[in-house]
Amino acid sequence: MNKKTSSFLRNLRQSNLNICPFGSSSVRRTMKDPLELHKPKIIYQNSICKNFLFLDSLQKPQSSVRFFCQDMLVFQLEGNEIQKRRLSTSTSTSFGKLLYPRRLSFDSRCFFMSDTTPQFAVDEMKKMMIPTEHDLSQKEKQLDFIKHRHLIKHCNSMSDVLDMYSKFPRFSSCNYFITMWRIAKNMSEDQKRFERQLLYEHPAFNQLCDQVMKEAKTVKLQQLMFTLYALIKIGIPQNTYVVQVLLRVVQERINECDETCLSVLSRTLEAMEESKNVKALRAGLRLLVDKQIWTLEHIFTLQTMMKCIGKDAPYPLKKKIEIKAMKELNRFSPVNSQHMFGALAALNHRSLTLLNECSKMVAANIHGCPFWMLMSILQSCRDLQYQNLDLFTAIAEYVTTTFDMWKMKQVLALLLAFQSLRFRHIALMNLFLKRVLDVSQTLNQKEILCILHVYASLNHVDECENLRFLEVITRALNTYLPKISSLNLLKAVYCFCVLKHFPQEPFNQLFQENIINELLMSGNEDEKTEHMLHQVNACLDLEDTSFLKSPAITLKECSSAPFRSNEEVESVLLNLLENKRLFLKNVQLPHNYLVDFELRMDSKRSQILPISEADEFTTEPDILRVALLCVPRSAFCLGTTHPRGGLGMKMRHLKALGFHVILVNTWEIKKLDMNLAVTFLKNKIFSQEPFSTAPEFAT
Structure with missing residues (x-):
């Protein structure tokens, strides 16, 4: 019995040792x-x-x-x-x-x-x-911050981050990718490209990607969003397995999104190309925005989501976003107002109320606004077809007063943006013209063509420096004639024609037979190219270009200019003259010019004379042939009656054909009732002021 008892106790002690290996003590x-x-x-x-x-x-x-x-x-x-x-x-x-x-x-x-x-x-x-006195959530936020700061402190490249991962593989994989993005933010595109190649060749890269995919469903959604954003921004291809897996996980967890997650997801989708997963996430984001729009606290979050959900968003959602933004107007900072232009352009929603209010704030706080933001505002205005003379004037005056701090390329880019908006600021254009004279020898071909396009399109003349400016630009262009393309040569010559300048070298090279044939055989811009050639030919035929060796070339007749319906002006003209025989409408002239209405008047402009189609092209010296041109608002520079390039050249050529020009602003006629419209047109026709003329170019 004692042996059995001792055996039992020994077995029990041994079993205790197996359970708890601390020995019998x-x-x-x-x-x-x-x-x-x-x-x-x-x-x-x-x-x-x-x-x-x-x-x-x-x-x-x-x-x-x-x-x-x-x-x-x-x-x-x-x-x-x-x-x-x-x-x-x-x-x-x-x-x-x-x-x-x-x-x-x-x-x-x-x-x-x-x-x-x-x-x-x-x-x-x-x-x-x-x-330890902080709560757990605050502790984790601080710990993540310290981790990122620690990694960035000890890593100078994305490969260094992978080396650190090899030493500490248990560290959160998301933090490694976020650190890579923060390092890559300060790199140039060439550096990023080189670093990505080293990244792909690193032995730990695949292991890190595997780990981030495994942790995707368990990490905090905010951290996952930042990781996906980091992958896209450092340049990991969108069709890679790791990116697609994270996209799918985000789709599954999208209902967990708070405002920060929505903001990061919006910025991520904005930077990605269209794919099935991206479309699905964007659709989900639209639903979340529609649901959470009234609870958003930060204006930047709203603007980021506006840029992401895109032009295809349903109109009710766009309207709801507009109402939300209107409610937050009193909280808008100057930076918020600046970003609202780009957000509305990305949404393709033209809210005049929002644009007007933001324009006032931007104009009042324009000083210190960076170049890229000015360009973004102007490009957004062009996309939205929004024109605000006060806003454009404030931007132009800001650039004028701080002109010395701007690079020439920056001012030229702003002038191109103003040109697309039909805005002509005389002081800025004159100031830029003087700088062109100083640095003409350093201009490249693209800059020369852009300068010619801006000044020709806006029909700008500097009374003091115009002739010198044209000569300097011509000399600068002549250095590129041996290697300039046929189409660029035609564009430059066309701009010279608009500016009433006819340099011999560019014209002689343009009118070579091989270049003309090449231009006429061009595919995509055939109609535009043919139109410019006809305009150049008209200049050679109608203006004083006898000093040129290049004769006017023979071109096939281009299609007639389409007749424009001017029923409102015709009705007003009938009420004024009370006789159809006193005017002709849609008169076709040589060089494909069209006159909306033709009148015959005595030399004192006091009486309208009858006219018939038989004597359309015959006139006596004391009888004036008057051309009424119905012009839209877009034919003038914004806020002025200064004709733009095409209209100015047409007025010169009509004068050469024996016409006196009267410009009728169609938008003014349309907003008047009949009695006021008759009075308005009567004052135009029987005015004692000189007829409308194109700007005089100093030659």
Whole structure:
């Protein structure tokens, strides 16, 4: 019996050793809580602690996790200082939450290291410690910030980040990609391209991509959004497996989005090309915006989403966004007002109220506005067909007063944007013209063509420097004649014709037979090219160009200019003259010119004479042939009656054909009733003021 008892006790002791490897001297004490108001607290006491990790009750979430290690150093935060001590055999360490073992050394309040741990790792762990008095969410935010700052501090390239990942593979994979993006932000495109190649060749890159895909469903959605954005911005191809997996995970978790996630997702989709997953996410984003629009707190978030949801968004959603923006107008900062132009252009929604209010704020705070923002505003105005004379004037005056701080290319880009909006600021154009005279020898071919296009389109004349300007531009263009393309040569010559300048070298080269044949055989711009050739030919025929060796070339007749319906003006003219025989309408002239209405008047402009089709092209010296041209608002520079390039050249050529020109503004006729319209037209026709003339160019 004694033998059986001793055998039983020996077996029981051995089984205890298998369960708890602390030897026979180990005693476990459990503090019982009858009401179960507290988590059970277990204290282990042992004189000989094995060097291994023991995790008790993983299946019980309520139990605290204990780690017992031999020959380990403990770094613990006490107050604001980090205390280092060796772990004793009776140490009991409590942790705030149950974590996976691979993350304990980063998220726990204590950090365990062996005596052989390098001092470098010890120092880095000290840097990552944060105060324990903060709540958990605040702690994690600060910890992430410290992690990013630490990585950026020790990494100069994206490859360095992967090297760091190789040393610390258990660190959050999302933070590595976010760090890569923050490093790549300051790189040029060539540097990014080179760094991406090194990235793909790095042995740890695939491992990092695998890890980020595994963690995609468990990390915070905000961190996942930033990771996807980082992948796109550093240039990882959109069709790669890692990007598509993250897109699918974001689709599954899109309902978890808060305002920050919506903002980051909007910026990400804005930078991506169209694909099935992108379209699905954009559709989901539209639904979320429609649902959460009234709860958005930040105006930039609203503007970012406006740029993302795109032109194809349903009109009710666009209107709802407009109403939300209108409600937030009193909170708009100058920067918010500047960005609203681009947001509305991306949404393709022309809200005049919003644009007008934002224009006032931008004009009032224009000083200090960067060049790229000025260009964005002007391009958005062009896309939205929005013209605000006060806004454009404020921008132009700001550039004029700070002219010396702007590069020539920047001013030229702004002038091109103004030209597309029909805005002509005389002081700025004269100032730029003087700079062109100073740096004419450094102008390249593209700049020369742009300058000619701007000044010809706006029909701008500098009374003092016009002749010198044209001569300088001609000399600059002549240096590029041996290598200029046929189409660019035609555009330059056409601009010279508009400006009433006829330099011999460009004209002689243009009218070579091989160049003319090449232009007439061009495909996409055939009609436009043929029109410019006819206009150049008309200049050679109707203006004083006898000094040119190039004769007018023979071109096939282009299609007649389409007759324009001017029923309102015709009705007013009938009420005024009360006789159809006193005018002709839609008169076709040589060189494809069309006159809307032709009148015959005495030399004193006091009487209208009858006219018939038989004597259409015959006239007596004391009888004036008057051409009434019905012109739209777009034929003039914005806010003025200054004719643009095409209209100015037509007026010159009609004068050469024997006509006196009267310009009738159709938009003014349309907004008047019949009696006022008759009075308006009567004052135009029987005025004692000189007839309308094109701007006089100094030649």
